[in-house]
Amino acid sequence: MRAKGMLRILLVGILVSLAAAAWPAGAVAHRHHGRHEATATVDQLLGLDVAPFAIGHRGFGENLGEDPSRPIEDTLRAVRRGFLAGISVVEVDVQLTRDGEVVVFHDDFLPDLTCINRLTRSQLRERRPEIPGLAAVLHEAKRLNQRSDPLRGLVIVELKAAAPLCDPHDTQERAIVSAVAGVIRWNGMANQVLLASFSPAMLFLAADEAPEIVRILSISGLQFLSPEQVEAQLRLPVTLIDKKLNLGLQWAEIGPIFRLPGYRSVDEVFRIAAVTTVRLIEADLFFLSSAGAPFVGAVHAYGMKALGFTANTPEEWFFLESLGLDGIYTNDIPFGVDHQAPIP
Numbered sequence: 035m036r037a038k039g040m041l042r043i044l045l046v047g048i049l050v051s052l053a054a055a056a057w058p059a060g061a062v063a064h065r066h067h068g069r070h071e072a073t074a075t076v077d078q079l080l081g082l083d084v085a086p087f088a089i090g091h092r093g094f095g096e097n098l099g100e101d102p103s104r105p106i107e108d109t110l111r112a113v114r115r116g117f118l119a120g121i122s123v124v125e126v127d128v129q130l131t132r133d134g135e136v137v138v139f140h141d142d143f144l145p146d147l148t149c150i151n152r153l154t155r156s157q158l159r160e161r162r163p164e165i166p167g168l169a170a171v172l173h174e175a176k177r178l179n180q181r182s183d184p185l186r187g188l189v190i191v192e193l194k195a196a197a198p199l200c201d202p203h204d205t206q207e208r209a210i211v212s213a214v215a216g217v218i219r220w221n222g223m224a225n226q227v228l229l230a231s232f233s234p235a236m237l238f239l240a241a242d243e244a245p246e247i248v249r250i251l252s253i254s255g256l257q258f259l260s261p262e263q264v265e266a267q268l269r270l271p272v273t274l275i276d277k278k279l280n281l282g283l284q285w286a287e288i289g290p291i292f293r294l295p296g297y298r299s300v301d302e303v304f305r306i307a308a309v310t311t312v313r314l315i316e317a318d319l320f321f322l323s324s325a326g327a328p329f330v331g332a333v334h335a336y337g338m339k340a341l342g343f344t345a346n347t348p349e350e351w352f353f354l355e356s357l358g359l360d361g362i363y364t365n366d367i368p369f370g371v372d373h374q375a376p377i378p
Contacts, residue, residue, distance in 0.1 A: 072179040074187050075225045076248050079122060080313065080339055082185075085360045087377060088370030089190065090116035090124035091344050092140065095365035108138045110166045110174055113189075117178045120371040123188040124175070125230070125363060128168055128214055130206065131155045136168040136213050142197040149200035168214065172221040179226060185377050188226050190250065191218070193240065195233035199290035204277065207236050208243075215244035230316065232257075232294055235279040237310040249312040250341065255320030257297050264288060281309055300329060304336060314360075316341035319350060327357045334358075345370070 079087065093112025097104045105111035108126050116124045127140045135155040139162075143149045150158065158165060172189065179187020191214060196206045218227050229240050230250035237249050256264055261272040270289030277285040283295035283306070297303055307315055315333050322329070322342050333340040343363035345351035351373060354362045364370035 072176050072187060072223065072226050074122070074179050074185045076188060076228055077225070078185055079188055080248075080360075082360075082375070082377070084375035084377075085358070086355055086362045086374060087122055087360070088367070088374040089341065089343075089361050089363045090119075090121040090367050090370070091363045091365050093124050093126060094119070094367050096344075106164055108140055108166075109164050110170060113171050113174055114178070116367055117175070117186050119367050120184070120186075121367060122185045122377050123190060123228075123361070125190040125192060126168075126171055127192045127194060128210075129194065130210050130213055131158055134209075134213055136217050138166050138168055138171050142194065142200040147199070149197075151196070151200050151206065168217045169221060172218065172223050172227070175226065176221065176223060188228070189223070190228045190230050192252070193229055193231040193233065193236045195231065195236060195293050197291050198287045198293055201293075204293065207233070207279070208239055211236055211239045211243050215240065215247065218247060219244070228314070230314075234281050234283070234295060234306045234310050235277070237312060238279065238281060241311050245311075248314070249310060250314040250316055251303070251307050251310060251312045252316050253297065253303055253321060254318045255324070257294060258321070259296075261286065281306060300325065300332070304332070307336070307338065312338065314339040314341055316343060316361075316363075318343055319354070322354065322357060330357045330359055348373075 092107035093109065094105055094116045095107065097107050099106055105115055113124050113126065126138045128136050129139050129142060129150040131137060131150060131154055132152055133154045137150065137158065139150060144161065175187045175189050193210060193214060218224055224246050228248045228250055230252050231237050232252045232254065234251060237251060240247065240249055256267060261274065264272050268288060270291065273287045275285050275287055285293065285295045287293050315338055330340045339360040341361040341363065342354040342357065342359045345354055345362050345364040346366065348369065351362060351364060351369065362370065
């Protein structure tokens with residue numbers, strides 16, 4: 035009897051060991067951290083009666099290394115420092131590697147024009163070890179979210195429309211959206227993340243792929259200019275294209291860098307907001323300098339929140355604040371924290 039009991043214990047131990055070895059390390063970590071639900075939510079942020087709240091642009095502001103006093107943008111250090119400085123929500127940019135890993139990086143390509151989607155995660159790590167995966171960023175946000183008293187640990191993930199250079203046949207939108215949604219869900223962060231994009235096509239796909247994740251439509255004043263005006267502004271050729279998923283908009287490729295739609299009117303923006311079922315619209319200083327408070331008022335009248343980007347100086351912050359925006363992206367995180375509305 036004793037021998038049989040010992041044998042049973044031995045067999046159970048072997049099976050447990052084999053199961054642990056077969057289970058992916060990330061999955062074990064996810065199961066462990068998933069025991070504690072994050073506390074702050076996007077709905078809490080959007081339900082605030084005070085405004086504006088500050089948004090940490092690229093974590094702790096734009097910085098490619100020129101400012102040694104601040105962390106490199108879109109890194110774990112930048113995200114951590116933004117939250118520890120008192121920011122409730124940070125923004126990061128994502129790209130997809132050749133082997134399907136979602137990484138946090140602003141551009142589609144490295145300075146030598148090597149496209150991120152042509153490198154494996156391992157190859158990218160060899161070149162740029164500071165570039166984190168989205169999963170690591172969300173894990174850091176969740177860790178700080180759980181510990182926070184004030185609202186903290188929320189993340190805006192910008193879905194980048196792939197550059198023509200890196201996606202010449204315009205086939206990667208669905209893969210990017212699916213991969214990002216998968217990482218967010220895997221980390222149990224659907225209620226702590228917002229998806230933003232200049233591409234309404236990606237937002238349309240996100241609404242289908244992950245309707246529970248709040249979406250933001252991003253617009254720029256450049257999207258209201260004629261092709262000739264855009265060429266003069268950016269000094270890049272503009273080529274009108276017949277995009278398959280165009281949502282009734284005229285799309286264009288701007289050099290090898292951008293593939294974006296144009297807008298003929300503000301009414302068209304609101305139509306797209308309805309089609310993509312977004313809850314927020316964000317606009318740049320270029321657009322808001324002319325559209326001003328009436329546009330922000332119209333966004334609110336449609337039952338949505340309005341964000342503005344990006345304040346680099348106190349003057350820009352105060353101008354954006356005067357428009358009645360709900361949130362303001364800033365590169366000066368300490369200033370933004372000091373001047374945002376009190377966050378409970």
